[in-house]
Amino acid sequence: MGVIFVLIAFSLLVALIFLGAFFWAVKTGQFDDPQTPSIRMLFDDETKSNKTNTNQS
């Protein structure tokens, strides 16, 4: 039964890692602006390909 202490300690550790991740997300402002990131993800890295295109031409 002693293994249960190890398991619980481990599960708490995992949960704490997630709590830490949540803290990090809040502190870096990911909960401040729910709208813009959804727009930002639409941009591709097209600028780079554009550059090569113009260089070629």
Added chain:
Amino acid sequence: MNIIQSIESHTCYHCGENCDKDALNTDGKHFCCEGCKTVYSILNDHNLCNYYKLDANPGQTIRTTGVERKRFEYLTDEDVRKKLIDFKHGNTVSVTFFIPGIHCTSCVWLLENLQKIEEGVLRGTVNFLKRTLNIVYDASVTDLRSIVELLTTIGYEPNLKLEQLGEKKISGMQRSLWLKLGVAGFCFGNIMLFSFPEYLRMDQSGSSEMFRYFFSGLNIALSLPVLLYSSVDYLKSAWAALSQKGINLDVPISIGIVALFGRSLYEILSGTGAGYLDSFTGFIFFLLIGKMVQKKTFDRLSFDRDYKSYLPISVIRVSDFGTERSIPVNKLNIGDQIIIRNQELVPSDSVLQSEEAQVDYSFITGESDPVNIIKGDQIFAGAKIIGGHAHMLVARKVEHSYLTQLWENEAFKDTSMENRVTSFADRISPHFTITVLSIALLALIVWWQIEPTRAFTIFTAVLIIACPCALALSTPFTLGATVNILSLNGLYLKSTDVVEELSKANAFVFDKTGTLTESEKNSVHYVGEPLSETELKLVASVSRKSIHPLSKNIFKSLAVSDLLNAEDYYEIPGKGAFAKFENTSICLGSRTFILEQTDIDDKDIPGLRKPGSVVHIAIGGEYRGFFELENKVRDGLTELLNSIDEGHEAYLLSGDNEQDAGKLSKLFPNWKVMLFNQSPLQKLNFIEDLKKEGKHVVMIGDGLNDAGALQASNFGIAISDDMSAFSPACDAIAESNSLNKLNSLVDFSRASFRIIISSFVISLIYNLTGLGFALTGHLSPLVAAILMPLSSVSIMAFTNITTRLKAKNMGLRIWA
């Protein structure tokens, strides 16, 4: 067909406006003006043409902006710069601009790629909802002025107003609330898990003692952050209230918190039980969710603007040597000579130095027709100059001007929430607290007689179970849902606290211009000889060129897209415009202007039948007729006025003249009072008088001239056509088309208070059930662990569902 197609394809590649036939042409793309072409070439040079791919014609028309280098000179002023920037660390400077022009994906993309155009810009971050752009730049490479000039050149002029020179507001409440909620949720979940053995009574096995100590110890460790971090706001607020000898809702909550935690700690340490730490953390978790719902605000709206948000941050001052330099407005001194250009606001009371000028006082008085003033006349701050430049001498400092004196009034002095009426939940909490404490004390005394060892257990159990969970949850959830539904119907409230004020309304006071009638004179009739299609085109071309507001409305009403280029064009601001075309000439303007410009006899021009704005037309020297412009009454106004119940009263307060009195009383005969030519201060006093009569006043207005009245009323609603546009300080901002629903919105807010009361009844049933367990001494941790979340969740569900059902029954929108 071909011709039409070719015309249609002549839209500006940058802004999508229709172009003239001789449109500017680069790389096979058409542009309506030099400005748009410049933006395109800047972007093209820096490989940023992706801008045009994300959205079609994403740009702003540049035609109207036009950058003058001198304009942003004041940004080199150290004082101004210090106040505008967020922080500075070495050479790294962070600054946040409010840019109303942000409207699409392309905008976000371009503004976040500014570093490709301007060297020294390190990073740009757009907040789309708030329409802000945060820029981090290297001060050794570039400066604030160059960045603002670049933004203005590419069509994203930052909104720099006087208010930015004031103190910066600190935000960050939301983040700490998220963190507190996260901690509470984390601890709640884990404690629940570790309490399971206790629920299932696993005592039988041999190693049970060790497990019990282990799990209890973990539970205490996990509940400490909840007590010391997540719940600390409630404890602080309760302490503050008690030290001022008052009781708010946080007092009974804190009693519950202390009782729950103290009892649990005692039970665990004395080995008499497992404690109620799961209920405790769950309680805090649900409370914080409620707070989150209540805190939901409308980021893009601003509810506390004063005159500083209207006035410009800088003005051009002419020095004694005749050099022009832009300086911050708050550095203006009496006697300074300043230049105000077309469409700009006069920052302080001044005396006109130019021969003549046209000013629009609609901001201050609500009067929409421009006024003509001559040299030596006084111009009040807040007036908008129409037409050409105007030179003037500053007569009073900004903070002493006529307009700004309104803010010296008492109505603006006590605006903090503390001085307002306390909320419903706060009002009943003293009764609640006293009742709970007396039941608990009674139980203590009674059980003391029967079985003294259990008396304290029962006492704390009563305190625990009577904790005002439901009371604390029903108000935020109901009001949160109410505010949400009101916003779906076009009424955006400042906070959930003001719903109660709206629900009590019994007197409605309306402003006229901009509220009952549209702010621009939109209703245009033509009276006279019919005009042919070509002649209409001529009229449209001239009115397009003219800067006068009336011509703009005429142009809009004609809806002609194919314009002609005049050979010769001149305009006398405020009088009229004259244009010469290939085979004819056209004259558009006032009676005197037509008489001056043409040989038309005075008798041929008809006199006016009624007051209003009129623009006469002469084509080829012949008088043709006139356009009559009137304030258009808002759509749905009749429904609104007629829906105002008999128990309520309607008042009209207008800064404008009596021109529309007849029309408005025909629309709605039951006006209690109609007052015209009211100054902002008179409006404010009228509201104060109504309040003294015991009325609960809702003021509906739009302009700065209503600011005092909006502030003085119990509930001020600012009407806005464009939600991101500025509106004066108020309790709510309404979309103009939601005005006709106003009465049902008030009814709905009243209904939401009935919902709160019925949810109290439900919570009372839970509390009484729990009290039954507690008083008989059967409140086991399992019962508490079931009862507490069950009551919370059912209150959340009940309030949300009934609020939405009620709204649906009242014919309001309930989904986005």
